[in-house]
Amino acid sequence: MAQITKEIVLEALSSVEDPDLHKDIVSLGFVQDIRICEGNVAFEIHLTTPACPVKEKLESQSRQAVLAIPGVKEVAVTMKSEVKAHQGLDISSLKRVKNIVAVGSGKGGVGKSTVSANLAVALSLEGAKVGLLDGDIYGPSIPIMMGKPGDTTLRENLIQPKVAHGIKFMSMGFFAQGDQPLIWRGPMAHRALEQSLADVEWGELDYLIVDLPPGTGDVHLTLVQTVSITGAVIVSTPQDVGLMISMKTLRMFQQTNVRLLGMIENMSYHLCSHCGSKEEIFGHGGAKQASAKLEIPFLGEIPLDISIRIKADEGVPAVIALPGSPIAQNYREIAKRVAAQVSIANFSAQKLEVVEESK
Amino acid sequence: MTLLLPKEIRKIGTTDLKITWNDLHQSLYPFPYLRQNCRCAFCIDERSGKQILIKDNVNPNLEAFKVTPVGQYALRIDFSDGHNTGLYTLQHLRQLCPCKECS
Ligand SMILES: Nc1ncnc2c1ncn2[C@@H]1O[C@H](COP(=O)(O)OP(=O)(O)OP(=O)(O)O)[C@@H](O)[C@H]1O
Ligand SMILES: [Mg+2]
Ligand SMILES: [Zn+2]
Ligand SMILES: [Zn+2]
Numbered sequence: 001m002a003q004i005t006k007e008i009v010l011e012a013l014s015s016v017e018d019p020d021l022h023k024d025i026v027s028l029g030f031v032q033d034i035r036i037c038e039g040n041v042a043f044e045i046h047l048t049t050p051a052c053p054v055k056e057k058l059e060s061q062s063r064q065a066v067l068a069i070p071g072v073k074e075v076a077v078t079m080k081s082e083v084k085a086h087q088g089l090d091i092s093s094l095k096r097v098k099n100i101v102a103v104g105s106g107k108g109g110v111g112k113s114t115v116s117a118n119l120a121v122a123l124s125l126e127g128a129k130v131g132l133l134d135g136d137i138y139g140p141s142i143p144i145m146m147g148k149p150g151d152t153t154l155r156e157n158l159i160q161p162k163v164a165h166g167i168k169f170m171s172m173g174f175f176a177q178g179d180q181p182l183i184w185r186g187p188m189a190h191r192a193l194e195q196s197l198a199d200v201e202w203g204e205l206d207y208l209i210v211d212l213p214p215g216t217g218d219v220h221l222t223l224v225q226t227v228s229i230t231g232a233v234i235v236s237t238p239q240d241v242g243l244m245i246s247m248k249t250l251r252m253f254q255q256t257n258v259r260l261l262g263m264i265e266n267m268s269y270h271l272c273s274h275c276g277s278k279e280e281i282f283g284h285g286g287a288k289q290a291s292a293k294l295e296i297p298f299l300g301e302i303p304l305d306i307s308i309r310i311k312a313d314e315g316v317p318a319v320i321a322l323p324g325s326p327i328a329q330n331y332r333e334i335a336k337r338v339a340a341q342v343s344i345a346n347f348s349a350q351k352l353e354v355v356e357e358s359k
Numbered sequence: 360m361t362l363l364l365p366k367e368i369r370k371i372g373t374t375d376l377k378i379t380w381n382d383l384h385q386s387l388y389p390f391p392y393l394r395q396n397c398r399c400a401f402c403i404d405e406r407s408g409k410q411i412l413i414k415d416n417v418n419p420n421l422e423a424f425k426v427t428p429v430g431q432y433a434l435r436i437d438f439s440d441g442h443n444t445g446l447y448t449l450q451h452l453r454q455l456c457p458c459k460e461c462s
Pocket of ligand 1: 105107108109110111112113114115136141213214266267302303304305306307308309310312313
């Protein structure tokens with residue numbers, strides 16, 4: 001029988017394709033640390049996010065591919081992940097923040113903060129390091145949803161983010177309260193955002209989710225001028241009005257060359273608490289159609305469900321308060337799709353650069 | 360949705376800016392032309408949209424010292440007359456392409 005070599009194993013594994021990146025896992029560099037001992041083959045697969053939606057699929061396909069090699073008796077696959085960093089986060093406090101993802105909406109009240117909080121916690125449940133920044137200086141709600149309102153502390157001139165439910169978070173609204181540290185006196189949302197990015201000790205993060213205030217404006221512009229963000233997620237409700245206003249927001253992202261990672265429809269349908277059947281309150285599918293038309297990914301639908309609101313009001317996002325529920329499951333699926341889009345964005349991202357040509 | 364992105368941005372000496380776009384279109388902008396089309400608040404009235412800068416007064420030999428990216432969507436240009444308040448968004452730059460096909 002032919003000897004099993006690394007080359008043979010790699011050859012077999014090159015038949016396994018990542019459906020999001022449209023490349024085989026060997027040329028993507030995912031396969032690492034192949035060890036062969038007689039009929040036993042062990043290797044690692046390094047994914048670009050712990051929240052990979054096709055983790056199980058890639059694992060079993062890889063196992064099957066290697067098992068099909070004549071002479072292989074046993075296969076041990078270890079799944080690991082390392083989130084790729086988006087380029088251009090030059091501010092020193094953000095050096096170890098790999099990706100900034102903005103969450104925006106056209107109008108207020110569509111559930112953007114609730115979605116942001118649940119997404120952030122869902123990503124951390126998958127094993128990612130996550131931060132959440134409430135970019136709304138006037139109506140901050142993230143601290144309440146995370147169950148920790150109140151002041152922040154300073155250490156060595158850096159503001160310490162709060163920690164709850166596995167993630168770090170911070171609100172620009174902390175600084176709209178009474179006793180403010182000197183560095184926060186800047187009255188403008190602009191300054192507050194700059195400082196939320198630069199003066200907060202975020203540490204190492206795979207994803208920093210920024211909950212933008214509704215509509216188009218200052219905070220968005222400051223964000224794109226201050227840092228290079230990986231992309232934006234748009235939240236909208238099924239009502240047409242909501243969608244029309246979202247279009248404006250979409251255009252704003254386009255004009256500032258922010259990649260649209262996708263759209264989420266919130267309060268999409270109502271799960272009947274008696275029979276579990278779907279009732280459509282506002283009509284549904286509007287966001288899905290719109291995203292198809294605009295050729296941006298559709299990331300999923302979130303039902304209108306009273307428990308989502310109750311848990312938010314109690315300070316524990318539904319995705320962690322109701323583990324195993326269809327609601328939590330749904331949030332986690334959506335979070336994985338977001339993570340997948342971030343990975344895709346980082347494979348195709350480029351930074352603006354000016355080449356100097358002398359004459 | 361495909362974003363309009365430059366494949367390459369070149370500052371050619373101190374006289375021109377050259378952009379190759381992702382649709383392979385090439386734009387060559389003399390810096391005096393870009394200075395004339397600055398849309399900053401000193402050059403165009405923010406409220407009325409009226410042109411303040413008199414385009415003909417721009418020195419035809421004006422140069423640029425530096426071109427700096429702003430975020431992922433715009434460029435800032437330091438002109439030799441000291442002006443640098445304009446942000447040239449990629450969208451605006453594409454509209455400004457002076458080639459025969461575009462204008
Ligand atoms: N899927 C949902 N089901 C039921 N209630 C929801 C859902 N999503 C959000 N809510 C509730 O709707 C209200 C508005 O949500 P949220 O504060 O997240 O919206 P927002 O878009 O961030 O609003 P704002 O524009 O004020 O920032 C909250 O009371 C929240 O608990
Ligand atoms: Mg909000
Ligand atoms: Zn100007
Ligand atoms: Zn042209």
